[in-house]
Every structure is written in C-alpha cells, then in structure tokens.
Amino acid sequence: MTLTAKPPSLGSDMRVQTIVAACLWLLPALFCTVARGCPSQCQCEESSRVQCQGDHITVFPAHIPANTSYLYISNTGISSLNSSDFENFSHSLRSLNISNSGIEEISHGTFEGTRLLEVLSLIGNNLQSLPVHLFSNLGRLEKLLLNRNKIRVLPGGMFQGLKQLRSLDLSQNALTEIPDGIFDDLPNLESLFLQGNQIKHLPQQVFSQLEKLQALYLSENRLSTLPEGIFSLHTKNHTVGLPMLEHISLQHNHLRSLPEELLRGLPALRHLDLHNNSLPNLPRGLLASLESAQEVVLTQNPWRCDEDIVPLLNWLRDHQSKVPNASKVVCLGTPRLSNISITNLSGHDLDPAPGKGYTVPPDTLCIAVILVATLVISVFIISMWWRRIKKTPFPPGRTIEHAFLME
Ligand SMILES: *[C@@H]1O[C@H](CO)[C@@H](O)[C@H](O)[C@H]1NC(C)=O
Ligand SMILES: *[C@@H]1O[C@H](CO)[C@@H](O)[C@H](O)[C@H]1NC(C)=O
Ligand SMILES: *[C@@H]1O[C@H](CO)[C@@H](O)[C@H](O)[C@H]1NC(C)=O
Ligand SMILES: *[C@@H]1O[C@H](CO)[C@@H](O)[C@H](O)[C@H]1NC(C)=O
Ligand SMILES: *[C@@H]1O[C@H](CO)[C@@H](O)[C@H](O)[C@H]1NC(C)=O
Ligand SMILES: *[C@@H]1O[C@H](CO)[C@@H](O)[C@H](O)[C@H]1NC(C)=O
Ligand SMILES: *[C@@H]1O[C@H](CO)[C@@H](O)[C@H](O)[C@H]1NC(C)=O
Ligand SMILES: *[C@@H]1O[C@H](CO)[C@@H](O)[C@H](O)[C@H]1NC(C)=O
Ligand SMILES: *[C@@H]1O[C@H](CO)[C@@H](O)[C@H](O)[C@H]1NC(C)=O
Numbered sequence: 001m002t003l004t005a006k007p008p009s010l011g012s013d014m015r016v017q018t019i020v021a022a023c024l025w026l027l028p029a030l031f032c033t034v035a036r037g038c039p040s041q042c043q044c045e046e047s048s049r050v051q052c053q054g055d056h057i058t059v060f061p062a063h064i065p066a067n068t069s070y071l072y073i074s075n076t077g078i079s080s081l082n083s084s085d086f087e088n089f090s091h092s093l094r095s096l097n098i099s100n101s102g103i104e105e106i107s108h109g110t111f112e113g114t115r116l117l118e119v120l121s122l123i124g125n126n127l128q129s130l131p132v133h134l135f136s137n138l139g140r141l142e143k144l145l146l147n148r149n150k151i152r153v154l155p156g157g158m159f160q161g162l163k164q165l166r167s168l169d170l171s172q173n174a175l176t177e178i179p180d181g182i183f184d185d186l187p188n189l190e191s192l193f194l195q196g197n198q199i200k201h202l203p204q205q206v207f208s209q210l211e212k213l214q215a216l217y218l219s220e221n222r223l224s225t226l227p228e229g230i231f232s233l234h235t236k237n238h239t240v241g242l243p244m245l246e247h248i249s250l251q252h253n254h255l256r257s258l259p260e261e262l263l264r265g266l267p268a269l270r271h272l273d274l275h276n277n278s279l280p281n282l283p284r285g286l287l288a289s290l291e292s293a294q295e296v297v298l299t300q301n302p303w304r305c306d307e308d309i310v311p312l313l314n315w316l317r318d319h320q321s322k323v324p325n326a327s328k329v330v331c332l333g334t335p336r337l338s339n340i341s342i343t344n345l346s347g348h349d350l351d352p353a354p355g356k357g358y359t360v361p362p363d364t365l366c367i368a369v370i371l372v373a374t375l376v377i378s379v380f381i382i383s384m385w386w387r388r389i390k391k392t393p394f395p396p397g398r399t400i401e402h403a404f405l406m407e
Pocket of ligand 8: 338
C-alpha cells in the first residue's frame with residue numbers, strides 16, 4: 001500500500017529533478033543563444049546584416065553577433081563610440097552606417113580593429129572634431145561619409161592611410177579652412193564633397209596629389225577667389241592639370257575674379273558651375289580652357305557689360321548650347337544695360353572699360369587744340385605788351401604801380 005502510495009510522490013520528485021536538471025542543462029544553451037543571437041533592440045538578418053533603430057537606444061547595443069558584416073544604426077540617442085563597442089565583431093565588419101544618432105564623440109582608436117571596413121558613414125551626427133589618427137588603420141576603406149555634422153577643423157594627417165578611398169564627403173559641416181596637405185595621402189580619391197561649409201580660402205596645392213579626382217564639389221562656401229594652379233597635379237611623374245577632373249561645382253560662393261590659367265590642362269573637364277557668384281567678367285585664357293566642357297553654368301553673376309565683355313560675348317555666341325539658360329546670362333553690373341542678355345549686346349552698346357582711360361572723340365580733341373593755341377597766343381601777346389611798358393623809363397625808386405597811379 002505504502003509502495004502504491006509512494007510512487008506518485010517518487011514520480012513527482014523525479015519530475016522536479018528532471019525539470020531542474022533540464023533547466024541546468026538548458027540554461028547555458030539559453031545563454032549561448034542570447035549571446036550568439038540578436039540584441040533585443042536590433043534586427044539581425046541571416047546575411048549577417050544587423051539594424052538597430054530608434055531613440056530608445058541610448059548606448060551602443062551589446063552582443064552584436066560576431067559575424068556581423070553590415071551594421072546599420074540610425075535615429076538613436078547614442079552619444080559616443082569607442083573601440084569596446086566593436087570588440088566582438090571588428091574582424092568581420094565591412095560596412096558601418098551610424099546616421100542621425102547625435103554622436104558627439106568618437107574616441108581615439110575606435111576603428112583600430114575594424115580593418116576590413118569598406119564603407120563608413122557617420123552622416124547627420126553632432127561631431128565637431130575627430131581624433132587625428134582615427135581612420136589610419138582603414139586601408140580598405142572606399143567610402144567615408146562625414147556630411148551633415150558640425151566639424152569645424154580637420155587636423156592635418158586626418159586622412160592618412162586611406163589608400164583605397166574613392167569618395168570623401170565632408171559637405172554640410174562648419175569648416176572654415178582646409179589645411180594644406182590634408183588630401184595628399186588619397187591617391188585613389190575620385191569624388192570630394194566640400195559643399196555647404198564656410199570655406200574662405202583654399203591652399204594652392206591642396207588638390208595637387210589627387211591624380212584620380214573626377215568630381216569636386218565646392219558650392220555654398222565663401223570663396224572669393226581661387227589660387228592660380230589649384231587644379232594642377234604635382235606628382236613625381238607629372239606636372240599639368242588634374243587629368244581626370246570632370247566636374248567642378250562652385251555655385252553659391254562669393255567669387256569676384258578667377259585667374260586666367262585656372263582651368264588650364266584639364267583634359268577631362270565637362271561641367272563647370274559658376275551660378276550665383278560675384279563675377280563681373282571671365283578672363284580670355286579661362287574661356288579658352290573650356291573647349292572640352294559640355295556644360296558651363298554662368299547665370300546670376302553681376303556681368304559688367306563694358307568693352308571688356310567682348311571675349312565672353314563672343315564665347316557665349318559660339319557656345320550657346322553649352323550654357324544652360326544662356327539668355328539669362330544678363331548684364332547686372334551695368335545699370336544702363338541691366339537685365340539685357342549678353343548675347344543680345346552689340347559693340348556700340350558697350351561702355352569703355354574702366355582703367356583704360358577715356359578715349360577722346362576727334363571733335364573734342366579739335367576744340368581742345370584750338371583752346372590751348374588761343375591761350376598760348378594770348379599769353380605771348382600779353383607778355384610782349386608787358387615788356388614794352390617795362391622799357392618806358394621811370395624815375396629811380398618808382399615802381400610800375402607808381403607809374404599807373406601817376407597817370
Ligand atoms: C551569422 O551568425 C548567425 C547566427 O549567429 C547565423 O544565423 C548566420 O547565418 C551567420 N551568417 C553568416 C553569413 O555566416
Ligand atoms: C563580447 O563578447 C564577450 C564574450 O562573449 C562578452 O562578455 C562581451 O560582453 C561582449 N562585448 C560586447 C560589447 O558585446
Ligand atoms: C567605452 O565606453 C563604455 C561606456 O560608454 C565604457 O564602459 C568603456 O570602458 C569604454 N571603453 C574604452 C576602451 O574606453
Ligand atoms: C546610411 O544610412 C542612410 C540613412 O540614414 C542612407 O541614406 C545611406 O544611403 C546609408 N549609407 C550607406 C553607405 O549604406
Ligand atoms: C604616375 O606613376 C604611377 C605609378 O608609378 C602611375 O600609376 C600613374 O598612372 C602615373 N601617372 C601619370 C599621370 O602618368
Ligand atoms: C546665392 O548665394 C548666396 C550665398 O553666397 C546665398 O545666400 C543666396 O541664397 C543664393 N541665391 C540664390 C538665388 O540661390
Ligand atoms: C535654367 O533656368 C530654370 C528656370 O529659371 C531653372 O529651373 C534651371 O535649373 C536652370 N538650369 C540650370 C542648368 O541652371
Ligand atoms: C531684372 O529682371 C528680373 C526678373 O526677370 C526682375 O525681378 C528685376 O527687377 C529686373 N532688374 C532690373 C534692374 O530691371
Ligand atoms: C534678346 O533678343 C531677343 C530677340 O531680339 C529678344 O526676344 C529677347 O527678349 C532679348 N533678351 C534679353 C534678355 O534681352
């Protein structure tokens with residue numbers, strides 16, 4: 001009876017033991033699954049892509065799978081990054097995209113281990129500065145996007161080691177200066193985006209090593225001129241112009257003049273945008289360098305329609321198909337001809353160029369000659385008459401005034 005009574009209790013003990021044993025056995029497995037699995041704030045795909053989004057994420061998610069090659073983090077409240085964040089998957093990461101996340105600080109050495117990285121995008125954060133050698137281990141990086149931050153200065157040497165970099169985006173930041181030599185270690189750079197900053201000056205040799213550069217975006221800055229030779233190439237085996245440069249955008253700057261030889265030796269140049277600057281004219285030599293160009297945007301500049309505009313006028317007439325909205329390239333620097341299309345001007349509309357002296361019309365010259373001659377003759381006659389008066393003898397001590405008074 002006791003035996004028959006006991007088995008249920010024995011059975012329930014065993015069940016409890018089994019459950020406990022099972023639990024003890026399962027627990028590490030469960031842990032491992034969590035560790036190997038996906039952080040709760042993120043979504044992980046089979047293809048080793050991980051995405052983490054939302055402002056509930058305020059620290060870098062831990063336990064990102066070790067084989068993650070593409071990590072996309074956006075619209076979070078993460079404010080800083082350091083090397084620990086990537087410690088478990090740095091060897092597999094190829095593409096890192098952390099955008100619109102308010103990141104203010106990236107510690108020195110953060111990308112020390114992520115040597116396979118090909119794309120690094122930090123668009124739309126709050127970065128004001130970056131440690132100097134932050135990217136120096138990223139020898140495979142092809143694309144570096146730092147646009148829409150608040151970067152004010154770039155330390156020299158910032159982009160050293162990025163031998164494979166093809167695209168560098170620094171647009172929409174707060175840069176006022178670009179240090180000389182900063183792009184010298186980027187032999188494969190094809191596209192450089194610097195638009196939407198506050199750049200006033202560019203060093204003369206800043207692009208001089210960019211043998212592969214195709215597109216240069218400098219619009220929406222504060223450039224008032226460009227140094228002569230800024231598009232020259234100075235590598236060991238080559239000095240003429242950047243051989244691949246196709247696209248230069250300079251619209252929405254404060255350009256007041258451009259050097260004659262600026263675009264000399266750019267065999268690939270196709271597109272030049274000078275829209276909305278302060279240019280009164282373009283030098284003859286620069287126009288001559290635009291032979292291979294397909295699109296030259298010249299609208300919204302205060303073109304000064306005096307005799308010096310003739311080379312531009314002729315160039316515009318010969319190349320109207322290259323100039324979008326050519327009829328809107330109008331005289332704005334000459335009030336009398338305001339809003340007249342340059343191509344509509346004829347020679348006698350034009351004022352003489354300033355600084356060339358006033359060319360005197362022939363009849364004015366005749367009148368001047370007659371006036372001067374009359375003056376010379378009058379002076380001569382008066383002086384003759386004067387001498388005659390002087391010769392008439394006066395008593396000693398008397399002056400000519402006395403002589404008149406006596407009369
Ligand atoms: C990465 O690991 C996860 C689980 O840890 C697996 O599901 C996925 O297939 C792995 N991806 C690759 C490309 O190995
Ligand atoms: C990296 O992995 C170790 C061991 O699994 C773990 O203890 C650590 O928390 C992980 N670090 C991060 C940042 O996920
Ligand atoms: C990285 O930051 C976390 C907290 O944000 C901190 O716990 C950790 O010690 C830091 N690691 C390093 C290497 O600075
Ligand atoms: C990174 O994410 C942004 C969206 O926040 C997207 O527009 C961009 O194309 C992504 N960049 C890369 C290189 O994946
Ligand atoms: C200069 O030399 C390097 C290799 O020495 C070569 O890759 C490059 O194309 C040359 N550049 C020019 C413009 O000839
Ligand atoms: C022209 O450029 C200036 C900056 O140089 C900018 O403020 C202005 O809005 C631009 N005008 C137009 C019509 O785009
Ligand atoms: C030409 O003018 C139109 C209207 O003003 C404008 O929308 C268009 O962008 C201009 N084209 C270029 C290439 O500037
Ligand atoms: C030039 O034309 C534009 C519109 O076509 C007009 O807004 C502007 O007032 C004109 N300027 C002058 C000085 O006539
Ligand atoms: C240029 O001349 C054409 C034809 O004479 C005329 O229709 C056009 O309004 C003129 N344009 C300007 C901007 O002066």
